[in-house]
């Protein structure tokens with residue numbers, strides 16, 4: 001079988017229309033609740049913000065976490081490595097300077113809608129079921145999955161809201177959701193089974209159109225609406241292309257916070273596609289919906305139609321310095337500025353750096369061969385002269401020809417920030 005890769009626009013402008021017309025189903029969520037969420041999501045500003053905050057960042061607003069601790073995250077969160085944001089932990093980019101291409105699990109950001117569940121491999125199984133299968137539901141145990149042919153792939157997992165805070169700080173826009181800077185991304189070597197192998201073994205038919213992987217973590221309740229368990233449909237073309245059921249991260253079993261025993265890895269797609277603590281996969285011969293591809297993870301705002309953009313698929317283009325915000329740098333001494341750039345669209349081609357707020361630019365030296373689904377490390381030398389505030393900028397261009405713009409097109413939920421970030425430092 002040679003699956004047709006889904007295009008950004010084809011997936012899936014039709015879905016919302018089909019759902020509205022009653023042609024698509026959204027198991028577990030009342031139609032009126034989805035309509036409410038959808039209506040709220042279409043309204044720009046604080047109303048949508050507070051209504052949707054629950055699904056994006058409930059705990060950020062309501063649970064005051066102690067420094068270095070996030071409710072529900074199992075691994076240690078040292079304050080030099082992570083910034084806790086509600087139930088989530090953002091990687092401090094400066095802490096990546098000492099790490100390699102792959103982000104160690106100890107440094108990998110965590111995005112939890114609720115809390116990390118503790119699941120024993122012996123008690124776990126994956127159920128594959130639905131109208132898109134030839135027969136009844138099929139179960140796969142942990143050892144059974146591990147016995148299937150495995151593949152290893154380097155891929156980033158990056159939250160769709162990564163960089164969201166810059167819509168506010170650089171562009172003065174009001175957006176809802178967790179106020180990430182640039183550290184809601186990590187790159188790992190994932191080992192696991194091809195989703196396509198499992199779907200074929202389960203008896204997927206040519207009538208299947210969507211698959212809906214679902215996590216075993218708690219149901220998500222947002223503004224009194226129970227959205228059910230985290231789940232987001234994937235079109236069959238992507239599911240059969242390069243998606244993994246991963247059970248290892250950087251050569252070790254998945255840590256609890258990153259989805260033990262098994263998670264989905266959907267290369268180059270937005271973070272929420274990478275369902276952790278996978279429990280079941282519905283294979284459907286009808287288009288499927290969940291809150292995570294209807295009101296959430298679409299673009300709403302003046303630049304988009306009232307029903308929002310198509311559901312988000314691939315990540316965008318970004319660059320970050322491995323340097324603390326507001327860092328002090330000594331004058332008249334040679335600095336090696338380092339950072340990373342990545343794109344969900346194509347491998348990075350070039351990275352340019354400016355140390356004078358964008359007046360002049362020079363090429364950074366790429367320290368890795370750019371690959372799809374990954375980032376590239378880079379460096380640039382700088383001898384700061386004038387004492388006082390300075391603004392550093394890094395701008396990537398990928399092989400599709402896209403370059404990071406000066407301004408990102410706003411959307412109410414602050415997804416897919418792609419503009420060049422102004423990194424302020426002080427020369428002392």
Ligand SMILES: Nc1nc2c(c(=O)[nH]1)N[C@H]1C(S)=C(S)[C@@H](COP(=O)(O)O)O[C@H]1N2
Pocket residue numbers: 108109110111112113114157158159160186214215216217230257258259270271272273274275276277
């Ligand atoms: N079951 C489940 N899967 C999930 C989530 C979740 O809360 N529950 N969060 C999603 C989101 S929004 C992101 S960005 C990634 C984060 O993966 P990480 O925590 O391993 O970095 O997991 C995704 N998968």
Ligand SMILES: [Mo]
Pocket residue numbers: 111158159160161271272
């Ligand atoms: Mo995310």
